[in-house]
Amino acid sequence: MPDWKAVLSARLGALRLRPERYAEMLEELSQHLDARFDELCAEGLEPAEAERQVRQEADAAELPERLQELRQARQPQAPELVPAARAWWQDIFHDLRYALFALRRQPGFALVAILTLALGIGANAAIFALVDATVLRPLPLPEPERALFLAERTEAAPRSNVSPLNMRDWAGQSSTLEAVGGYLPNVASMVMSSERGGENVARQWVSAGVFSALGLQALQGRGFTLEDDRSNADVVVLSESFWRSRFGADPQVIGRSLSLDGKPFTVLGVMPQAATLIGRSDVWALVSLSNIPPRARGAYVLNVVARMKPGVEIEAARADLDSVAAGLAQQYPDTNRGRSVHVESLHSALVGGDLRRTSMLFLAVVGLVLLVCCANIANLLLARASARSRELAIRAALGASRGRVMRQLLTESVLLAALGGALGLLLGAAILNVAPSLLPQDLLPRAVELQVDGRLVGFCLLVALGTGLLFGLAPAWQAGQAAPVQAIGAEGRGLVSGGGRLRGALVIGQVAIAVALLVAGGLLLRSLMALDSVERGYAASNVLTLMVDPLGSRYPTDADILRFYDEVSREVREVPAVRNAAWATTLPMGASSFGDAFFSVEGGQATDPQARPTADYQIVSEGYFDTVEVPILAGRGFDRRDDAQASQVAVISEAFARKHFSSGADLNSVLGRRIAVQTSSAADAPQVLREVIGVAGQVKARADEREDFVQLYVPLRQSPVGDIYLLVRPHSGEAGWLAPPVFDAVRRIDTEQLVSLREVNTLENIASEGTARHRFRAVLVGSFAALVLVLAMIGVFGVLAYTVEQRRREYGLRMALGAPPAKLLWLVGRHVAGLLAAGFVLGLLAALPLGRALQSLLFEVTAFDPLTLLAVVLLLISAAVLATIAPAWQALRVDPAVSLRGS
Numbered sequence: 001m002p003d004w005k006a007v008l009s010a011r012l013g014a015l016r017l018r019p020e021r022y023a024e025m026l027e028e029l030s031q032h033l034d035a036r037f038d039e040l041c042a043e044g045l046e047p048a049e050a051e052r053q054v055r056q057e058a059d060a061a062e063l064p065e066r067l068q069e070l071r072q073a074r075q076p077q078a079p080e081l082v083p084a085a086r087a088w089w090q091d092i093f094h095d096l097r098y099a100l101f102a103l104r105r106q107p108g109f110a111l112v113a114i115l116t117l118a119l120g121i122g123a124n125a126a127i128f129a130l131v132d133a134t135v136l137r138p139l140p141l142p143e144p145e146r147a148l149f150l151a152e153r154t155e156a157a158p159r160s161n162v163s164p165l166n167m168r169d170w171a172g173q174s175s176t177l178e179a180v181g182g183y184l185p186n187v188a189s190m191v192m193s194s195e196r197g198g199e200n201v202a203r204q205w206v207s208a209g210v211f212s213a214l215g216l217q218a219l220q221g222r223g224f225t226l227e228d229d230r231s232n233a234d235v236v237v238l239s240e241s242f243w244r245s246r247f248g249a250d251p252q253v254i255g256r257s258l259s260l261d262g263k264p265f266t267v268l269g270v271m272p273q274a275a276t277l278i279g280r281s282d283v284w285a286l287v288s289l290s291n292i293p294p295r296a297r298g299a300y301v302l303n304v305v306a307r308m309k310p311g312v313e314i315e316a317a318r319a320d321l322d323s324v325a326a327g328l329a330q331q332y333p334d335t336n337r338g339r340s341v342h343v344e345s346l347h348s349a350l351v352g353g354d355l356r357r358t359s360m361l362f363l364a365v366v367g368l369v370l371l372v373c374c375a376n377i378a379n380l381l382l383a384r385a386s387a388r389s390r391e392l393a394i395r396a397a398l399g400a401s402r403g404r405v406m407r408q409l410l411t412e413s414v415l416l417a418a419l420g421g422a423l424g425l426l427l428g429a430a431i432l433n434v435a436p437s438l439l440p441q442d443l444l445p446r447a448v449e450l451q452v453d454g455r456l457v458g459f460c461l462l463v464a465l466g467t468g469l470l471f472g473l474a475p476a477w478q479a480g481q482a483a484p485v486q487a488i489g490a491e492g493r494g495l496v497s498g499g500g501r502l503r504g505a506l507v508i509g510q511v512a513i514a515v516a517l518l519v520a521g522g523l524l525l526r527s528l529m530a531l532d533s534v535e536r537g538y539a540a541s542n543v544l545t546l547m548v549d550p551l552g553s554r555y556p557t558d559a560d561i562l563r564f565y566d567e568v569s570r571e572v573r574e575v576p577a578v579r580n581a582a583w584a585t586t587l588p589m590g591a592s593s594f595g596d597a598f599f600s601v602e603g604g605q606a607t608d609p610q611a612r613p614t615a616d617y618q619i620v621s622e623g624y625f626d627t628v629e630v631p632i633l634a635g636r637g638f639d640r641r642d643d644a645q646a647s648q649v650a651v652i653s654e655a656f657a658r659k660h661f662s663s664g665a666d667l668n669s670v671l672g673r674r675i676a677v678q679t680s681s682a683a684d685a686p687q688v689l690r691e692v693i694g695v696a697g698q699v700k701a702r703a704d705e706r707e708d709f710v711q712l713y714v715p716l717r718q719s720p721v722g723d724i725y726l727l728v729r730p731h732s733g734e735a736g737w738l739a740p741p742v743f744d745a746v747r748r749i750d751t752e753q754l755v756s757l758r759e760v761n762t763l764e765n766i767a768s769e770g771t772a773r774h775r776f777r778a779v780l781v782g783s784f785a786a787l788v789l790v791l792a793m794i795g796v797f798g799v800l801a802y803t804v805e806q807r808r809r810e811y812g813l814r815m816a817l818g819a820p821p822a823k824l825l826w827l828v829g830r831h832v833a834g835l836l837a838a839g840f841v842l843g844l845l846a847a848l849p850l851g852r853a854l855q856s857l858l859f860e861v862t863a864f865d866p867l868t869l870l871a872v873v874l875l876l877i878s879a880a881v882l883a884t885i886a887p888a889w890q891a892l893r894v895d896p897a898v899s900l901r902g903s
Helices: 004-013 019-042 047-058 064-073 083-104 107-136 164-173 210-214 226-231 240-247 273-278 294-298 314-331 345-388 389-397 404-436 454-480 484-489 499-532 558-573 622-628 654-660 735-749 763-770 771-808 808-816 819-851 866-892 896-902
Strands: 145-154 178-184 188-194 197-206 235-239 258-261 263-272 283-286 305-310 340-345 542-548 576-586 597-601 614-620 632-635 648-654 674-678 687-697 711-715 723-732 757-761
Touching: 004 188, 004 687, 019 047, 047 622, 083 107, 083 404, 107 345, 107 404, 107 454, 107 771, 145 164, 145 314, 145 345, 164 178, 164 294, 164 305, 164 314, 178 197, 178 210, 178 314, 188 542, 188 757, 188 763, 197 757, 210 273, 235 240, 235 273, 235 808, 240 263, 240 273, 258 340, 258 404, 305 314, 314 340, 345 404, 345 454, 345 499, 404 454, 499 771, 499 819, 499 866, 558 576, 558 723, 558 735, 622 723, 648 654, 648 674, 654 711, 674 711, 687 896, 723 735, 735 757, 757 763, 763 771, 771 819, 808 819, 819 866
Parallel strands: 197 283, 235 263, 614 711, 648 687
Antiparallel strands: 145 305, 145 340, 178 305, 188 197, 188 258, 235 283, 258 263, 542 723, 542 757, 576 614, 576 723, 597 614, 597 674, 632 687, 648 711, 674 687
16 A cells, blocks of 8 residues: 555645644545545556556645645634634635635636626616615605595596596595695696797696695795685796706796796796606696686596695595595585595505506516526536535545535625626616616606615615525535545545536526526517507508697687698698698597597487496598598598588597497498587586598507497597697608608798697507507516526536536446447436426426416416417427537547546
């Protein structure tokens, strides 16, 4: 038996150990080398060759370096001179220093791990900012828990607009509300005239109590008061952003007179940016409610906010308002019978269920992405621990306890996580910086901002610490189980039994998460495809649209405003590129400047006034149906004959005809029938009897509508209005290029620039915006699912490469015995197939409840869609084949002679 003590003496002498410790280590390591010598002899090597190989291993370049590292980590201390707390901090310091040294020694591993973590933590940081802003963080209002949103509630409409008189009675009779205010939900514009010329200013109408209901105090000046309401004064309040951008935050703007729509308005104050929660407005103008006639009791036009008195709970306010509503129903049965009050927190009303569901979906998705990142890094650490088995065994042989070794490895893991978390925070901040251009329009209330703050930094710190412990615990635990004799004697092959099983389990988890996310992304993508393939009902999508708002004082009569529209139409049609132009109060699949109207069919059954049917009321000019290519299925469209002197007429949609006339297949049977139309919800509002002259094709109001809206068209010449859309269709080319010449054409008529031109768009963009949220969800979830699939396949590749390396000798022996390549490929592929099958089954089990949770976000797709599942299976198989090519090729290239020699 060779004398190994002579081989080890020079190495151990460099450690400057105490004599007793030196003798103990010399004996222990000699036994290890004896065991290695016996193992090589048992494998068939001659004693001389076995001794040469053991000496070569003992003289390896790594051993002196490792012993020197161990010497630095094991400097003798005098326990009686070093307090326990100080010694503990010294150990932490040494662990961190050694962890940095270890990472510098393997920069490739460190870079891959840090970038992987940064990707996962950065995505989580960005989505957490969205969840924090919309779900967790309160509204930017004083005592936001006291802010309420109030609405009218009926059996047919659980949440609808509020009558101004009902709102006034709620405020006067409630014992739980401190302030109540209303606002018109739509934001229009006014033309502000100055030395710069005319410019559009976003304007919203509000009542006197709205800012008090929000709990806001003016930054400069004051808000509206009841005295302003009673005097019906022409006053406005500016938003903070408009005040800063347009007036340079000049406090002298208070009391100044602004020319808005040709009238002087006095500036009362400046409200903080939080006021834009109720609308993206630059200025707020006062709508007076003091002199409203009694018939306005049936006009439901307002959104209402309220503030509870201190100490009042929302349930108490709900019971109080139900009592008030019951009294009003007895006092005003014609308008209030069957009406109660819908009460919810303002936060819930503004954020909405769709945004909350979307935010939580994204948070769950990026959480799964982070789990997969952790699994990948854990696999890397397990492989790295196998390569470091000799080092760890020597540390244990030198007296390091199992806990000490585990703590060292956990320190390295947490350090990796800290570096990844710092980079992830920077990545998350970069994502948030570009998020406004990526998020669908109006996804967030204007006053709700995505920002990097202490909450986000704290979240990243917690996630980094948690992930460091999560992906570091398994490798550290496995390293703690290592047997020093086996590790030193086996050159690090197979650090611990069960390590391969753990890596396989991690890969199964990765595949399961990838399958679940792929199914979710596939369902959302299929839903988006179904939305994009919906028949819209109109053919012309390349049409320019813009809102035109003529000034009422400049066009005081119907004849004046119609003359203006005719002159603008003439100028626009003379533009060489223009094919046709028309006017409409509603854009196909877009916004409406009018809304719904009540109607009843002449000769039909009488209905309760509270349950009267409504139709989407659209005022359009002649040529509208040709401009957007809506087919006329029966009768005719409008022409210049349909003016105020002619009989009142209407065109109805196909759904209107089939639902309310029982026309069946014969749409011509409804021609000549008459409809009583009431455009105001007031009980005593006048009704107009209109004759049906045509039936138009059904136009979708929204891509995801489940039931066709009934639509009622009336001619512009019989119902002139302001705030109307101009639609311009080119002969060819992109419609967007028409905007400058169309603006010039309008300005040639509006020489004083008092007409507001805004909301420039195209019908194609409007249709795309209608599915923007669906597209955003599908693209984001699909992208994360693809990322997880790539990470999972990297895990499959890592496990297979590790397995091939561990079984190299077995493969060489099989090839030496004549095993065909197909047999070896089967051995490799069988392992992959088992991992994929287990991961797919687990992923499918997780995808089923996930699909049901997504059902409210899907359109024309079931939670268990066979086509989606088939696509996921094919994608998973294709990715797995790509991941196994390199390891399988490596297995086929094993040299039997080299493998059997153990080289």
